[in-house]
Amino acid sequence: MNRSEVRHLKLPVGDRDHAQGPPDAPVTLVEYGDYECPFCAQAYPILKNVRKHFGTRLRFVYRNFPLSEIHPRATPAALVAETAALHGKFWEMHDLLFDHQERMSDADLAKYAAQLGIGSEAFLEGIQSEDVGRRVQEDFMGGVRSGVNGTPTFFLNGARYDGSWYYADLVAAIDAAIRVAGEPLSQH
Amino acid sequence: MGTEELAGGIRTERAASVVTEGPLAAGTVAPDFRLKSTPDQTLSLSELRGSPVILAFYPADWSPVCGDQMSLYNEVLPEFRKHRAVLLGISVDGAWCHAAFGRDRNFHFPLLADFEPKGAVARAYGVYRAEEGETERALFVIDGEGVIRWSYVSPVGINPGADGILEALEALAAEGGAT
Numbered sequence: 001m002n003r004s005e006v007r008h009l010k011l012p013v014g015d016r017d018h019a020q021g022p023p024d025a026p027v028t029l030v031e032y033g034d035y036e037c038p039f040c041a042q043a044y045p046i047l048k049n050v051r052k053h054f055g056t057r058l059r060f061v062y063r064n065f066p067l068s069e070i071h072p073r074a075t076p077a078a079l080v081a082e083t084a085a086l087h088g089k090f091w092e093m094h095d096l097l098f099d100h101q102e103r104m105s106d107a108d109l110a111k112y113a114a115q116l117g118i119g120s121e122a123f124l125e126g127i128q129s130e131d132v133g134r135r136v137q138e139d140f141m142g143g144v145r146s147g148v149n150g151t152p153t154f155f156l157n158g159a160r161y162d163g164s165w166y167y168a169d170l171v172a173a174i175d176a177a178i179r180v181a182g183e184p185l186s187q188h
Numbered sequence: 189m190g191t192e193e194l195a196g197g198i199r200t201e202r203a204a205s206v207v208t209e210g211p212l213a214a215g216t217v218a219p220d221f222r223l224k225s226t227p228d229q230t231l232s233l234s235e236l237r238g239s240p241v242i243l244a245f246y247p248a249d250w251s252p253v254c255g256d257q258m259s260l261y262n263e264v265l266p267e268f269r270k271h272r273a274v275l276l277g278i279s280v281d282g283a284w285c286h287a288a289f290g291r292d293r294n295f296h297f298p299l300l301a302d303f304e305p306k307g308a309v310a311r312a313y314g315v316y317r318a319e320e321g322e323t324e325r326a327l328f329v330i331d332g333e334g335v336i337r338w339s340y341v342s343p344v345g346i347n348p349g350a351d352g353i354l355e356a357l358e359a360l361a362a363e364g365g366a367t
Contacts, residue, residue, distance in 0.1 A: 007349070069262050069294040144264055145354070149347035150256065162346065 007147030007160040011138075013061050018090045020051060021059035026181035027174050030061040030155040032143045035078060035097045036071035036104065037151040044098040046167050053171060057178060062094060064139040065151050073104040076127070078136045080109045083126025089116045157181070211314045211326050211339040218243075218330045219312040224283040225298040231276070234334065240273040240360055241330040242353055245315050247322040247344060249281045249289040249299075257325065257347045262295050264350045271357040273329075276300055280307050280322060315341060329356040 013019070013028055031047065033040040051060055064082070066074035077097050084093035096112045097104065113123040126132055143153070147160055154161040154170075156177045163173055212218070218241075222232040233241065246257050258277050261268075268275050277299040281289070286299035302309045307323060310316035315326035327348060329338040338356035342348035 007351070067259055067263055069296075070259050140263075141267070144260075144267070144350050147349040147351045149260060149349035 009142075009155050009158045010145040011142035012158070013059075016135075017061045017063070018085060018094075019059050019061045020091060021054075022056050023059060025057055025059040027054070027057060027177045028059040028061060028157055029174065030063060030158075032063050032065035032139070032148045032151060032153045032155075034064075034066050034071055034074045034151040035081070036074040036101060037067065038101070040152045041098050041101045043152050043165050044095075046165065046170065049167060050170050050174065054174060058174060063143060064136045065143045065148055065153070066136065066140065067151060075136065076106070076109060077104050078139075079127040079132055080113060080123075082132045082135050083123060083129075084113065084116060084118060086126055086132070087116070087118050087122070089118065092116050209314050211324070211328070211341050212336055214337055214339060216336045218328065218334050218336050219309070220334075221309045221312070223278070223300040223302060223309060225300055227283045227287060231298060231300065233330070236274050237334055238332045240271055240332060240337075240357060241328075242268060242273055242275045242357075243278060243313075243328040243330060244275065245278050245310055245313070245323040245326040245328075247317075247320070247325060248279055249285050258295060258299070259293055260347065260350055261353075262293065262297065264354075265296055267350075267354060268357065271361055273357055278302055278309065278323070280310070317344070327353060329353060329360065331360055 009030060013030060019028075029050075031040075031043070033043075047060065051058060064078040066078045068075045081090060081093045081097060084090055093112060093116060096115070100108065100112070110120065110123060114120070118126075146155070152165065154165060156173060157180075161173060163169055218233060220232060220234045222230050225231040242261075244257070244261060251257070261275055261277070265275060275297040277295070277297065279286075279299070280302050281299075282303045283301045286301055289295075290299050300309075302323065306321070307316040310323040313326065313328065315324040317324055325342040325344050325346070325348060327338075327340045327342075328336050331337050337360055338352070340348060340352055
């Protein structure tokens, strides 16, 4: 294999993943992200609009890729999001974190959990649990193995997408992927 | 683009952007060097004999992207260390520039200054871009005997990630050739 060719997801999208959109959507977009990464925060509202545009034709998956040496709050934030997931609140926490990227102290994170109705005991138990820690680490290493090279990194139907993630470019790339999957084009 | 098969299944890979000589191929003895690793210390390749070495050439310090290549490798360092591999970043930036960059990004591995004569080591490895005065984005995995076992040049704008390095280290370990 030549490394300049397209890189593919080594860990296929499955039940373990946090996904929005139907499992049989013609396109699955996977993001490897870091809650403290400013580029991920920039991509976050764009992705919301992209999801709105494609509706049920797109499944969106978020996986953790905390670059903890440059972003010391990225791993605590990822643990908190995975803890929220245990309470069925992953996406609510994902959104809270990206909406408040500048405010992710321990106290802030506990406050966001409380806002989502997660009690302080359950919160502490979650963020300290081995399973939650392992989950974040699995996401990270799965990403490394798949050729994730920074944040955000996207995969479109399993293939690494190296293009621009600005709205128009991403929509065009997803349209192309839908076309390949044999589905009708989106209405512009 | 080409993958060259050498004796013992050793492979070297090249991206399409490399048109001329390209990087030293797998099976080649890695040219020794001694470069500044801090403003007052030097490091030579030969003193690392016995451990696999990952030599990561990159164009310049202070890449503006989050999770640039060196930051990614910094995060993956524990995985490299499972193979007892030593990671060396290398660019044409000077030792003081490297020191500031490394401190800013919290790196736990040395950055070598291929600074004077500029790019001499990159040239020896076939990965200098004379027009830009910078090195290619090139990776070499060198075994404990000082032989290149895997090399790769990425298109300069594309961070190659860490998966190729890990695969090369695993191949090395599988042969028991890590020492």
